[in-house]
Amino acid sequence: MVGAVEEAQLNRLENQVDNGGGGAWEYLCLVRKLKVRRSEKVLKHGLSILNDPKQRSKLGGEEWTLYEQVAIAAMDCQCVDIAKDCINALQRKFPESMRVGRLKGMLLEARGSWKDAEVAYSSLLEDNPLDQVIQKRRVAMAKAQGNISGAIECLNKYLEIFMADHEAWRELAEIYVSLQMYKQAAFCYEELILCQPLVPLYHLAYADVLYTLGGLENLQMSKKYYASTIDLTGGKNTRALFGICLCSAAIAQLSKGRNKEDKDSSELHTLAAKTLEKEYKQRSLTKLPLLTATLRNLKLPS
Amino acid sequence: MGGELRYEIGQNAYIKLVLHALKHKTSATNGVLLGRLVDEDLVQISDSVPLSHSQIGLLPALEIALLQIEEHFGAQGLSIVGYYHANERYDDFDLGSAARNIGDHIHRYFPQAAVLLLDNRKLETLSEGKDRSPVVQLYTRDATRSWKQTGSDGNSRLTIKEPSANIVLLDYILSEKWKGIVDFDDHLDDIGKDWLNPDLFK
Numbered sequence: 001m002v003g004a005v006e007e008a009q010l011n012r013l014e015n016q017v018d019n020g021g022g023g024a025w026e027y028l029c030l031v032r033k034l035k036v037r038r039s040e041k042v043l044k045h046g047l048s049i050l051n052d053p054k055q056r057s058k059l060g061g062e063e064w065t066l067y068e069q070v071a072i073a074a075m076d077c078q079c080v081d082i083a084k085d086c087i088n089a090l091q092r093k094f095p096e097s098m099r100v101g102r103l104k105g106m107l108l109e110a111r112g113s114w115k116d117a118e119v120a121y122s123s124l125l126e127d128n129p130l131d132q133v134i135q136k137r138r139v140a141m142a143k144a145q146g147n148i149s150g151a152i153e154c155l156n157k158y159l160e161i162f163m164a165d166h167e168a169w170r171e172l173a174e175i176y177v178s179l180q181m182y183k184q185a186a187f188c189y190e191e192l193i194l195c196q197p198l199v200p201l202y203h204l205a206y207a208d209v210l211y212t213l214g215g216l217e218n219l220q221m222s223k224k225y226y227a228s229t230i231d232l233t234g235g236k237n238t239r240a241l242f243g244i245c246l247c248s249a250a251i252a253q254l255s256k257g258r259n260k261e262d263k264d265s266s267e268l269h270t271l272a273a274k275t276l277e278k279e280y281k282q283r284s285l286t287k288l289p290l291l292t293a294t295l296r297n298l299k300l301p302s
Numbered sequence: 303m304g305g306e307l308r309y310e311i312g313q314n315a316y317i318k319l320v321l322h323a324l325k326h327k328t329s330a331t332n333g334v335l336l337g338r339l340v341d342e343d344l345v346q347i348s349d350s351v352p353l354s355h356s357q358i359g360l361l362p363a364l365e366i367a368l369l370q371i372e373e374h375f376g377a378q379g380l381s382i383v384g385y386y387h388a389n390e391r392y393d394d395f396d397l398g399s400a401a402r403n404i405g406d407h408i409h410r411y412f413p414q415a416a417v418l419l420l421d422n423r424k425l426e427t428l429s430e431g432k433d434r435s436p437v438v439q440l441y442t443r444d445a446t447r448s449w450k451q452t453g454s455d456g457n458s459r460l461t462i463k464e465p466s467a468n469i470v471l472l473d474y475i476l477s478e479k480w481k482g483i484v485d486f487d488d489h490l491d492d493i494g495k496d497w498l499n500p501d502l503f504k
Contacts (some may be wrong), residue, residue: 004491037328144391146394148389174357175357175359177357177359178330178358178359178390178398178400180359180399180400180403181360181397194323205357207362208357208360208361208362208363209360211360211361212359212362213361214359227306238490238491238493239363239490242362242363242366242490243362244467245309246362246365246366248430279493280493283493283494284493284494284496286496287370287493287496290373290374291370293369293370293373294366294369294370294373298367298369299434300481
């Protein structure tokens, strides 16, 4: 999960390295820090450093972190032999290491040897029962084999112990959404908002789920969370602005014949619509007529 | 009723959906198909719009996208005639519930709607260069109101308009053309990006 500013910085650096402008190590460090998945680039640029003895020795102790990063990227790109070489180098340097043991487990996964991987992970867990990475590998394996209900069960058990792991809550929420289990997904986002109330992504995702669930109460709640997203993002988050309009239209539909909404709320979607039009005028002029027509078709209450 | 309903997909519509899936290899992707009904027994699919590569199954982005797409293509006399989907995993050949639900929604407005599911096995063997048939599975709604795969008896109801489409597709894959494709998700993240992909095939 990366904000727009960080993504722009990462892309700039990536372009620079791709075009021979140097900065490969900075790029690889940033990828690690932001925890993004850019395996082809990491493999390409990481290997070029590792295969150059001068550059490799400049890294000092960090050389081994790079071996690990490249091994994982290689597995993601199905270059199993390259991964194996990296892991062998790490094994020679750190013979009894649990971290290397994990990589060996992942290599078995990459080869599709699920049973062997499970055996490897179980034996590592015997000595280190609270290793979070291995527990999550098991979830990943279940998912990769198409055993989604197994993955859900595993992930729920994991979260009972490690309830502060935001990434795990997000993964669980996304799995629930893919299965259209929206109530369960909502619960996950509620946990995330409780832990980290100032992260706009969670407010936005929660609002999306509530809107999808539907019903007057959920729509009203959804509108509140689109509003808080706008608040937390300085007012320009396109999805949240559209969300306000969608909620207002749906609420108006459902409230036909009931009491009218308060004035505050009707100002909100009018403001949202105006902001969208202003944004499209500035940055997407060709789509402005489509936007205007869309807002008109939504039948927003005035 | 006479013969079975056939579907003919134009090269650009077809290539776009495959490139979309290739750009987002680690997630499911989806999009809509645009076209028209011709002669009662032929649906011509002339274009496609890539929608999403994350959180498929949530309504807000989908609703906004459909409104804008209908508005734009309606002016050209085209309607939404189908939906495409590519699963997250390589060996997943099922049409999931979210895909079926979106298909149902489209079917309400266009009863001859088709759902296309990317066939990863066929896509993989594309480079052998022998097959001219599209690398997708066609699903239509049968009398029981559920989506069933058709054409598995060897009698395919889906053809690509241009016979050399797979060769062009292969060329685009080799030149990594999928990097330039924009979907509605990308547009919502940055409205400067155009989901119509006007320059993709230039």
